[in-house]
Amino acid sequence: MTLISIYPVNILHIIFTTIAVLGIFMVMGKPQYKGLVMLLALHSLEFINIIEELNITRQYWLVTPAMQVALGPLYYLLVKNMIYRDFRVKAHLIHLMPAVIAIAFTPWWPQVLAIAYISLAIYLVMSFRLLWRYRVYLKETTVDYDGYALGWLFNTLTVVSVIEIVDFTRLNLQLVLDIEVLVHWYFISTFIALSLTSYLIINAIRQPELYNSFEDMESISLKKEKLEQADKEHQQAKVIFADIENYLTNSQSFLQAKYSLRDLSQSLGLSEQLVSWTINKGGDINFSDYINGKRINVVKAKLQEQKQAANILAIAFDAGFSSKSTFNAVFKKQTNLTPSEYIKSLNNN
Template sequence: MTLNTLHIASIITIFQSILMAIFFFQNKKSPRTSNILLSLLLLVFATLVCCSLIISLRLGPVHKIYSRLVILFGQAAYLVSPLFFFYIRSLLNVNFSFQKRYTVHFIPFFAAFIYTFFIIQTLGNNNVWTYPGRFLILTGIMAQNILYLIASWKDIRSYGLTLRLFLSYIDNSRLSWMRYFTVGYILLWSAQLQLFIGWDILRHPEWCPYGLSLYFVTAFLFFNGILFIALRKPESFYHVQKYQSSVLKQEDKDLYKDKLIALMNDEKLYLNPAVVLNDFAQRLDIAPCSVSQIINESFQQNFRDFINKYRIEESKQMLVQQNQNLNILGIALDAGFNSKSAFNNAFKKHTGITPKEFKKKSSAFSS
């Protein structure tokens, strides 16, 4: 057994990921669910890098136990994409909690683990690349990654496509961290994909050493990037409760939430372009900071987005009216916006299209 630079880098990566998993698990400055998911992801990544290291060091032919361990624990790859999906969701929503029904996402892992547990009892020393069912299992892993990437993207889109909208919920450091982690995840998956294509599809074993080397380099850079971010921008992983000193009880929040909705629907305060937080505070007879808290926690929006959402719905009704003679500027002013540009930006932010495009689609649909 000979260790080269990549092997040493991989060993460092494994220890780094384990240490970071312990650190994040003990981190009490950010939501518990998010910490646990990230810790589990790092441990799974460490397991997979370790399996690849055993293959690269050719320990399988030395003793049967190494081949069995690689095959068995290699099924941990089925854990990566669902853990990634739920971790991204926990970053988007700091109130996210893992529920029992989510465990169905991990059925493929348990199924693959149980299957390979029985299969490895009959294998020889060097069956890492050729054990029965390998192609089907790896195809499932590749397909699973694609499906969960799509699902994660849909989750991100549900919170908005622009940086401005994301900043309403997540500060800039957390957004940068989410992007880094997503790109790193895709690169690691791509490194696994080229191994799968090279060996299992095209049957070119000469690709494997280069494929493993690329995987080691990618993993090393990815985990050191995480370490760098943790040291330079620790706030990326912290979340301080904004209203931890609030005196509002949950029943109070629910009561004022209903009153707030009634104000918006009945009195339509949003039609006033000069409306501010204090106007709502006076109507509800509570402090402005309490109004802000209710909007942030009950609607997962800031004050401006909350107001603009009602204005957008009002403008939609005007845009679809065929007998409406108002132009876009007139509709913007009537809906509570103070300029056409502000209306266009808010409308596209909430709907993904401009008012003009919405009106054109509505006209085409009605005709």
């Protein structure tokens, strides 16, 4: 009878599989989590690592190198699904075809792994670019940047990049380093990957809402580029911007919480594309900074009248800010002082 030895890293693979399966059940059925479900489905196959490492299926081909080929596309589809409201899985399955094809070539697993790491690097770059574009568009269309920015997803991709670089280094040093070093290295990498997946699940569930106008924002950007081609329109932007300034000064509508580009454009009877372009071109500022700047001016005026720190937060909320952290960050950016430091400077004068 052959005894099978279970190693600590194998226990991690079992936990990894369990967490992935639980995560699938927690988010399944929600449109914005289709990409996450696909990624967790791949992680739920971590038990295959155990089977291969224990040589239980030594007569068969390796599968895990092909699984690695799927990792990059799945992270990219996760990002795309979190950003685009009309994400369709079937339209993106082509990204996973290389992983399916790779199964037939796993007898040459070193070459398959090399392709997997190249693919992962390409898809991570694509994911970072997509997130960067999304964040740029957010600043141009909403003042509630922090709530929609998906910072946790950016952090996840950053850690994944580091993990894969380290893991690639480990695989290429297998013939050089001591086996004990490699075993501990492998354990630590697997533990970090497990923790990262847990972090990903928790933050995806905690994401209160997604910004559902990214397609519209891309349209805004494309049309804005066309508008900017004509130099004469720069003067037009200044004229329209003056009208926007007059409207906001008189209506004080920017004091509304979660005031958006759509709210402003509807009030003006203009398209979102035109209003966004006008603020950028005529005011040389993005929508978020423009509205928040007006709010900070209101806060400063009230603080100059009262010169008290007790009700700063109430004043901030009255000015349209929806959280203390956002207000403090914007105030510091606009004045180079914290609210408390600003009040102190007023009292000293």
